[in-house]
Amino acid sequence: MTNAAVDTAQTITPPAVPLPKAVQLVLMAGFRRWYLRTAIKRYGSVFSINVPFFGRSVVVADPALARQVFLASTDDLINVQPNLSRIFGPGSVFALDGSEHRKRRKLLAPPFHGQSIKNYEKVIEEETLRETATWPQGVEFRSLEPMNRITLNVILRTVFGADGAELDYLREIIPPWVELGSRMATLPEPSFNTGPRSPWGRLAEFRRNFDRTVFALIDKAQADPRLEDRTDILALLLRSTYEDGTPMSPQDVSDELLTLLGAGHETTASTLAWAFERLRRHPDVLARLVEENDRGETNEYRQAFIQELQRNRTVIDFSGRHVLAPHFDLGPWRIPHGYTVMIAMANIHANAEVFPAPERFDPDRFLNTRTPTAWIPFGGGTRRCIGAAFANVEMDVVLRTVLQHFTIQTDSEADEKVHFRGVAFTPKAGGKIVVRRR
Template identity: 50%
Template sequence: MTTPILPPGPKVPRALQGAYALTHPFRGVDKMREKYGGAFTVDIPVFGKAVVISDPAEIKQLFQTKPEVAENIEPNLGRVLGEGSFFALTGDAHRKQRKLLVPPFHGRRLTAYERIVEEETVREFASWPLGSEFATLPSMMRITLNIILRAVFGAEGAEFDRLRDLLPRLVNRGSKLAALPLPDVGGKWGPWGRFRTLRREYDAVIERLITTAERDPRLDDRDDVLALMLQSRYDDGSRMSHRDIADQLLTLLAAGHETTATTLAWAVERLRRHPAVLRDLVAEVDAGGKELREATIVEVQRIRPVIDFVGRSVRAETMELGRWRVPRGHSVLVSISLIHDDDAIFPNARAFDPSRFLDAKPDLYQWIPFGGGNRRCIGAAFANMEMTIVLRTLLRDYTLVPTSERDERWHSRGVANAPAKGGLAVVHRRAIRTGAQAPAATEGALS
């Protein structure tokens, strides 16, 4: 038997390590790096024994590792999203589902969703209080939820209203359950019982949407993702089951709704504290440009990552990973905040500086808000398009008032890490511009 070679780490009991991780999510990994270096071994609830890494070469090796050596981390969001979700699928089943669902989120398909993004943004922003401080996160949540309901679920009317009420509660409860080591013990009561009740309501709505869509004589002309799922076929000609469609639709919501909204709230929080960047962005919008705005979204995701970790579970007897030899049963976790905060990779890493991404696209083994490898978020291009258009609409239509207040602290919402005060903002309506300064309705598909 090959002897494991693991990095050092704390020796205190698992429960204490878990408590520390929950109460000090970002300061905790910083302290670990100071004490043990760029890699360390932990023993925490949910994941058990895990090696935490932050070296780009080791991260690249992990993301390129074959599934039979290291696969989807266990446990994962699949326990709340369902057996047919991307988070639960492994191996060939995951590959086939990914191949089926990549097309709706790339290329020309994105252009069809841009109008929806702008319409929902303009509608929500019209309700903003002018001249008074307010938290933008709830507003961003409503925007991204409505976008997903229209673009992904194809919902409208009564089903739209039902999902708009149901989904935030379902995702919020599932997010908390996924972050806690609570077993599903069955029964009607308790956290899991209440979650299952919400899930049954969701499944009933989705089944009605699927049945309606299957009877739609114009199904082939529709652009929503539900319609595309119903039209798609595996290599053997078979179709996705209704249950798998429900699981994947919920996955798209959970992976895209809260995380995208939270990043937008962080964007507001960062821009109010960097008036020079804010002025440049407004000037760019007025001139019809987008390069700085796209770089700003990338930088917000770097300096304020919404997710703590991505990782894999070791399936082989051992996995060689750079300096380490990790045994079966261990997890390997990539600390997103540690690599994003590394001065050797991003000079002056703690400074908010979108210009670092103006002339170079981020290295996807160093900038990893969407994960990496064959499990990188399938909706990354959609999310970036969505955030870029929401930010464009904000800068075009409103004056965002800078502030000298201290940075908002991090606040864990279960899976996502949000600004503690919700991304506070003060806005004023901008004067309507005409002629050459008026923006086009869309900018074309963004990648």
């Protein structure tokens, strides 16, 4: 029986944070980690807030209840409203729900599984070697920007297959768009024309330029006699059809490619910057990674390191759903229609009952053991990040390649503080490191 079929006479919402709406907005926008941590201590692992943009919301930091939300029927819960489709476009998978979302996910799945990802490993290694060739030795530098360049070049090459003038142009316009789009993603869009020089006007201008470039690349791909043999994501999407035999429209292809480019590189780059920030301060972990890497027999410890990294330094800290049904029953609570349910992923990753001594950075907690269901850096359920396996391989290959060619200097520097960039949380100093070539 769905929530829609249950008697809706009684609505029971969790305890509410009794602060003015504007104050909660400031806290969520600028001090979210501290605000949620403080609220959890005072009100428990489920509580209500009311903020502009998302409106009345229930924050969930309980692992079991988070799983219930992720596994809920799409008739009850849909994607959080509003969402990143405001930035990526109405043809993005972020904009779709129900059967349309399922059909699009099925269409997008092939490039992100099995042999397809294996084919991209060489590209990842090549881009890592190209970027690190100019790294300074014995001098402290930020790792965040190099990681952003690596991940952007990787996703551009895997999406479009080869370099060219169009890709050079996209390399130029995407980084400033990501920075601006991240800041605007959680702000309400004005109902009036703000002009071409405003942030919204600049986003619209970027979108026109992006679409023009992608449409040209689509025309080139469709005219390519080797299209059937190509392994890039654009070719795979152009060859794919829905069950009724219809292809994606060029605009939907452009929206999805922008989604992949926007969501597919910054979060991975941010996680990699945290990787170097952690390694600088954990010589024992670094030594074990280097030893395993030099043996070349396995990547078990490197995978455990990546999992602990995503838990200990969670880059995307919440995942949202919108209550579509008349209400949604969540544990003892009955959440009304129209509410947002926010899964506080970073706070769940800090749950001491699931992850003992959660403040400690300890890859061993993921070694030779089943990954807890409370480990959710990619979200969960039908909206779990479709590029999760790709991101994992990318981080694995980048770390493997860097450790093969460089020695990372360790010291007792204080941990870098967490910096919020609008969507992702990054090391405030950019993940500074000092390296020497091996």
